[in-house]
């Protein structure tokens with residue numbers, strides 16, 4: 328079961344109030360055929376991500392799941408770098424895009440995430456690494472649509488998937504995102 332951290336939930340609420348995270352994730356996705364979806368494979372949440380909250384209804388989902396999901400595409404994630412997981416994941420995404428002729432990638436992380444917890448990552452760390460991964464994909468293919476999202480299991484049991492507004496000024500202060 329998740330460990331709830333009030334400070335991090337307060338941060339999520341703050342980002343929602345600022346419009347940096349927003350609930351309407353479906354815009355722009357349904358019109359496309361195949362969506363390559365990167366997410367954590369956490370068995371407690373993956374069904375909700377698939378079935379209800381991603382706005383992927385009507386799309387064919389080509390799924391790439393690994394513990395941590397979207398955070399892994401950043402080389403700033405504090406994982407064991409000898410594994411080169413960022414390169415593995417980016418390679419798998421681009422290969423999937425090519426194999427399935429996909430025009431859209433849904434790049435997601437979630438909270439609370441066991442992997443992110445092991446790495447002692449905050450909400451801001453998770454979002455920064457997810458958006459960094461997004462930027463790295465866009466650098467490889469500027470025409471690729473990359474929708475970043477954060478799935479949240481709230482303290483009262485509700486599950487919500489928030490789109491991450493990558494253009495929001497609050498994220499411009501992330502040092503990691505100023506590099507790209």
Ligand SMILES: [Zn+2]
Pocket residue numbers: 367368369394395396437439440441442443
């Ligand atoms: Zn997880």
